[in-house]
Amino acid sequence: MVIDRRQFLKNAALLGAAAALPACARGPRTTRHDAIVIGAGIAGLAAARDLVRAGLEVVVLEARDRVGGRIETLHEPPAHGLEIGAQVIHGSRADTWELVREFGIEARPLKPWATWALVRGHGFRRDSADYARVHDALLNAFHRNGGDDSTLRDFLTRLRVTPDDQDLITRSALTWSAEPDEVSLRAVFEDGAAWDAYFDTNYQVVGGYDQIPSRIAGELGDRVRRSSPVRRIDWGRDGATVACDRPGHPEVLRARRLLVTLPIGILQTGDPAFTPALPDWKQAAIGGLRMGRVVVAHFLFGDYFWRRAVRGLPGWHARGGRIDFFDPHPGGTGAPVLLGWITGTAAQELSDLGREAGLDRALSWVEDAFPRAGVRRRLVWSSLRDWVTDPWSRGSYSFTRPGGAGARAALATPIQEVLYFAGEATSPPPHYQTVHGAYRSGRRAAREILAAIG
Numbered sequence: 244m245v246i247d248r249r250q251f252l253k254n255a256a257l258l259g260a261a262a263a264l265p266a267c268a269r270g271p272r273t274t275r276h277d278a279i280v281i282g283a284g285i286a287g288l289a290a291a292r293d294l295v296r297a298g299l300e301v302v303v304l305e306a307r308d309r310v311g312g313r314i315e316t317l318h319e320p321p322a323h324g325l326e327i328g329a330q331v332i333h334g335s336r337a338d339t340w341e342l343v344r345e346f347g348i349e350a351r352p353l354k355p356w357a358t359w360a361l362v363r364g365h366g367f368r369r370d371s372a373d374y375a376r377v378h379d380a381l382l383n384a385f386h387r388n389g390g391d392d393s394t395l396r397d398f399l400t401r402l403r404v405t406p407d408d409q410d411l412i413t414r415s416a417l418t419w420s421a422e423p424d425e426v427s428l429r430a431v432f433e434d435g436a437a438w439d440a441y442f443d444t445n446y447q448v449v450g451g452y453d454q455i456p457s458r459i460a461g462e463l464g465d466r467v468r469r470s471s472p473v474r475r476i477d478w479g480r481d482g483a484t485v486a487c488d489r490p491g492h493p494e495v496l497r498a499r500r501l502l503v504t505l506p507i508g509i510l511q512t513g514d515p516a517f518t519p520a521l522p523d524w525k526q527a528a529i530g531g532l533r534m535g536r537v538v539v540a541h542f543l544f545g546d547y548f549w550r551r552a553v554r555g556l557p558g559w560h561a562r563g564g565r566i567d568f569f570d571p572h573p574g575g576t577g578a579p580v581l582l583g584w585i586t587g588t589a590a591q592e593l594s595d596l597g598r599e600a601g602l603d604r605a606l607s608w609v610e611d612a613f614p615r616a617g618v619r620r621r622l623v624w625s626s627l628r629d630w631v632t633d634p635w636s637r638g639s640y641s642f643t644r645p646g647g648a649g650a651r652a653a654l655a656t657p658i659q660e661v662l663y664f665a666g667e668a669t670s671p672p673p674h675y676q677t678v679h680g681a682y683r684s685g686r687r688a689a690r691e692i693l694a695a696i697g
Contacts, residue, residue: 471488
């Protein structure tokens with residue numbers, strides 16, 4: 244049979260279409276790597292850098308369109324930068340100092356922030372010196388009871404602690420961004436003691452905390468894939484397969500090792516789904532922790548009216564410590580900005596209101612402190628960062644629930660030398676909830692992966 248040119252092209256097109264059908268049925272092309280890291284926060288970036296330096300082929304999948312996770316800095320309108328996520332380096336012994344030195348970044352010590360309390364109808368008063376007395380008495384009572392765990396609120400109620408003394412102690416629960424009826428009593432006293440032994444001074448990263456993850460990501464280059472949320476994780480003894488949404492198309496990646504640095508708030512949603520499901524002991528560890536609630540508000544004013552109103556005022560707190568306002572750039576530097584660090588039920592209140600109404604409510608709390616200052620007239624600019632509803636963290640940072648004392652160690656434990664876990668929630672006391680704790684965890688997970696490879 245003679246085939247003319249037109250029939251030849253038609254047959255070739257049909258053959259080509261038939262050859263393409265199996266590829267379409269298979270779905271997205273699968274790429275292979277030595278290790279996949281989920282999350283480009285400081286834990287994931289630190290781990291990826293160590294693995295790459297050891298010669299591994301690594302890819303980092305990040306759901307956000309930026310790196311840094313819960314480190315986030317605004318660089319305008321104030322030119323000096325405003326932290327709307329992690330605020331400071333906690334302590335002179337923090338592991339992240341090695342990054343500060345490596346990158347030549349400047350950091351400066353900060354004085355304590357909210358050392359004054361706003362008492363409705365009575366103005367400002369300095370914080371009570373009775374905190375140590377009440378804390379030590381309750382610590383002794385805790386140990387006399389054998390260190391049994393409950394919520395902090397249950398413990399205070401059983402001891403019939405006075406309302407004033409409760410206010411002194413519940414402020415410490417709010418540093419976990421947790422209410423007293425949510426947080427583990429053991430965490431408050433035992434982990435709190437570890438923190439007191441570790442901590443000395445807070446340090447501010449001059450020019451923005453986001454410099455640190457940005458510099459690490461710059462070194463990793465196109466290994467970091469932004470806007471790539473992971474939807475499914477299939478895993479077994481021979482490795483893991485990850486399905487993610489890349490801009491414009493889905494993608495499937497496979498690796499012998501998978502490092503998960505997702506926050507507890509995301510792991511508790513079940514998205515991404517693990518197939519098979521994580522073992523019961525791992526799920527119990529996830530359930531033993533919870534994400535706290537923080538909303539960060541910034542108000543730029545025309546002048547430093549609060550410095551003139553109360554001499555020596557570095558900041559103040561209200562509503563039992565759920566509302567904290569302070570000058571993030573003290574000593575006359577920067578711009579006249581007040582930062583509101585709002586936690587617990589107050590953070591939930593702002594989150595429920597939404598951005599505009601939430602900003603209005605937060606500004607009203609500044610008006611409560613300075614009712615004759617013409618606060619709204621002086622306002623130039625404002626910002627509200629809601630970590631409660633953030634889709635990629637679902638909260639601020641982890642705190643321990645009653646009965647969750649061993650959850651962090653269990654969460655950090657690898658599964659079958661395939662699944663590895665890092666992030667601030669996997670760090671032991673006193674380092675969880677901190678950037679340096681997340682950084683430590685990422686480097687620890689990288690060592691575990693390299694040791695497994697041999």
